[in-house]
Structure formats: structure tokens, C-alpha cells
Amino acid sequence: MTQTPKGLRLHIGLFGRRNVGKSSLMNLITNQAMSIVSEMAGTTTDPVEKTMEIQPLGPVVFIDTAGIDDEGSLGEARIKQTLHVMQKIDIAILVVEPNVWGTFEEKLVALFKEKKIAFMIVCNKIDQETPQESFMQILLEKTPCCVKMSATIGENKEVFFERIQEIIPTSWIKQPSLLGDLINEGDVIVLVVPIDLQAPKGRLILPQVQAIRDILDHDACCIIAKERELSYMLSQLKSPPKLVVCDSQCVLKTVADTPKDVRVTTFSILMARLKGDLNALSEGARMIHNLQEGDKVLIAEACTHHALEDDIGSVKIPRWLRQYSGVHLVIDHCSGKDYPENIAEYKLVIHCGACTLNRQGMLSRLQEAQKAGVPITNYGIAISVLQGVLNRSLEPFPLALMAYDEKE
Numbered sequence: 001m002t003q004t005p006k007g008l009r010l011h012i013g014l015f016g017r018r019n020v021g022k023s024s025l026m027n028l029i030t031n032q033a034m035s036i037v038s039e040m041a042g043t044t045t046d047p048v049e050k051t052m053e054i055q056p057l058g059p060v061v062f063i064d065t066a067g068i069d070d071e072g073s074l075g076e077a078r079i080k081q082t083l084h085v086m087q088k089i090d091i092a093i094l095v096v097e098p099n100v101w102g103t104f105e106e107k108l109v110a111l112f113k114e115k116k117i118a119f120m121i122v123c124n125k126i127d128q129e130t131p132q133e134s135f136m137q138i139l140l141e142k143t144p145c146c147v148k149m150s151a152t153i154g155e156n157k158e159v160f161f162e163r164i165q166e167i168i169p170t171s172w173i174k175q176p177s178l179l180g181d182l183i184n185e186g187d188v189i190v191l192v193v194p195i196d197l198q199a200p201k202g203r204l205i206l207p208q209v210q211a212i213r214d215i216l217d218h219d220a221c222c223i224i225a226k227e228r229e230l231s232y233m234l235s236q237l238k239s240p241p242k243l244v245v246c247d248s249q250c251v252l253k254t255v256a257d258t259p260k261d262v263r264v265t266t267f268s269i270l271m272a273r274l275k276g277d278l279n280a281l282s283e284g285a286r287m288i289h290n291l292q293e294g295d296k297v298l299i300a301e302a303c304t305h306h307a308l309e310d311d312i313g314s315v316k317i318p319r320w321l322r323q324y325s326g327v328h329l330v331i332d333h334c335s336g337k338d339y340p341e342n343i344a345e346y347k348l349v350i351h352c353g354a355c356t357l358n359r360q361g362m363l364s365r366l367q368e369a370q371k372a373g374v375p376i377t378n379y380g381i382a383i384s385v386l387q388g389v390l391n392r393s394l395e396p397f398p399l400a401l402m403a404y405d406e407k408e
């Protein structure tokens, strides 16, 4: 069975002191789960992530923060880890036991509110102790979404699942589609997919698969060609396609081979729109024109894939950037969960398409850079600037083009 990619799952963080019954709650949820796909523990203090299919929520990632809180206090290191989890969750569940509420819980609630994370409070273990009226009042002052339950015996299990559905953010339910809004029923869309050394063996990469699925969902047709065959393939079509979407690495050739009246964009630009904020990421690309001798640039990737020869992030973008700017740049790289705290040191962040991150995770990275006053852009936009074709590849998104304010 092919599993839903993690970046497309609802991310739920589980918080609470030691021994409040987070494990029993996880067991209850797990029993409801159709399958636990994987369990990924990092270091001993890292939160454990479990991906599963839960009825009625669908595909989710549970991030169990057990280990963050085992002294029942939020020390500096634990706050850091907690914040790290909060950067990527869509929903938080705070588990408490009857009649126990202190600064630990207060701080967590304050963080949920500060980060605008929808949350519910589970008052667990009601089979062992009855929560007092005044205690429930404290919880209800924090959020109307409170559930009294016993995860061990499953009491109020249905209420728990009903409540959790109520707090799923609308932004999650109404997530934008990758390219559905750009096409109509019956349109023909051409996808340009290079099959080079970096292409994974025997499969397509996630943004390509997502694009195909989105095109089919919108009752349109999709033709896939390698960049070498694009020109010939277009010449064989009776009428031009509605849109051509290419890998960023062949955007120059794709633009050259595609008639001017056909719109072109890249998978990475579509991902920038889906996962982040295309206008902000386009605006960030202006900084490419202003890089000075010795400036630091961060190239950030959301996964830790094995970089092959002529890798886009570690080789091609740095090379194009140095050629374009004509100055010596200090280029750092980060990948996977690592996202540096010293972001303010950089003059520019160039982020990958973030196909493995959920939207919340990418938006948090974007906000961190913006908070530090550092322009941030994405691979697709940066490559189009460096290749001198951004006017063309952002043509389907006029607001983003305005945000960039083309300077070439």
C-alpha cells in the first residue's frame, strides 16, 4: 500500500507532564488507527513521531513530546524543543490529570496562543479522580475545547474524537491545490520531467506525482515529456497546452522551447505557493541582485536526501549564484530538521520546495526568517532569477511577479 507522504498529513502534537496518561491516550488513538505506518524516534530527547491513518481524521502524524517534559517544568532546553515541535503542528493536545494545573500548563497554553495553534485540553484519569468544578472552570477559561475522559478504559472516547475534529483549522481543511486553480476540465497540461542522475530510480518525485494527481482530480489531461522531447512533443499537439510545468533545472530550455502564448512555471514555484507564501518568497528573491562580497547565504533543504554529483542545492545553485553575483559568497547548507538559530547572520535564505514538510512547517521557517529580517526565497524562484526567466515562470502568478518587482 502506498502511504500518504508526511508533508500531506495533519500534524498533531501531544503535550503534558509525565504520568498524565499520554501513553494511554496514544494507545487509545492507536487502537482507532487503521495502520501505524512508522515510528521515528530521533535522539533520546527528541519527540517520537508516529504516522497513522485514524478514522475519522485521515492521515496524521502524531508527535509525542514525552521526554520534553519529564521533570514537569519547561526549562530552557525543553522550551526550545517544545517550540521546535510547535513550529510544525496543526493541532495541539494538552493532557492533564484532574485538579493539577500549574505554570507548566500555563506556559504551554501561552505558547499555543502565541503561535496561534488550535488546541484542546484532555482531563484524563477521571476514573481515578473526579475533576472539581473549579478546576474544569480553569480549563474552560483556556479553551472551550475540553474533554473529561479516561484514556485507559476508553471513557468519552467518542467525545474526544468529535472534539478533535472541531478544532482542525480551516486552513488545513481548505488547503490550496498544487495547480487545480490554474486549469479547467479538459485542459492539456504538459509536465517536463528530466530523467538525469538525480532522478530517483524507477519512480517520479513527490511534486511530479502530486501534479499528476491534481490534474486528474480536475478532469484535465496530462502529457509528460523529458526536456529533450518537449519541442517535438509540442509540435505534435493540434492545439497548444494550457500550461507547461517543468523541473527548475531545465526552466531555461523549457521556456525557450515553449511558445510565448503558453504559460510556463516550475514544480518548485508551485510548491512555494502550496507550502509557503509565493508572494513573500518572490519578494525575497530581490536580494539576489544585492548580494555583496562576503555575504552569507543559507541554502536550506527540508529532507536529508543523499546528494549526488551536480546536486541542485549543494553544487548548481551555489555555482549559479556566484556566477550571477560576481562576488565571493559564503554559502552554508542545512538539511532535514536542522534549521539554524543564527538565521539573522544570513543575507538571504534559499529554501527547497519543502515537499516533505507540511505547510505549517514551511510557514514557520518563512516566519523565522522574516522575524530576523532576512529575505527568504525558494529554489524555483531563485533559479528562474539566475537563469533570467522569472518573468515567464511567474507569469501565471501576477501578484508574485509584482512582489518581486522584476529588475532585469
Ligand code: SF4
Residues within 6 Å of the ligand: 301, 302, 303, 304, 305, 352, 353, 354, 355, 356, 357
Ligand atoms: S530537498 Fe526539499 S524539495 Fe527536494 S526532495 Fe527534499 S524536501 Fe523535497
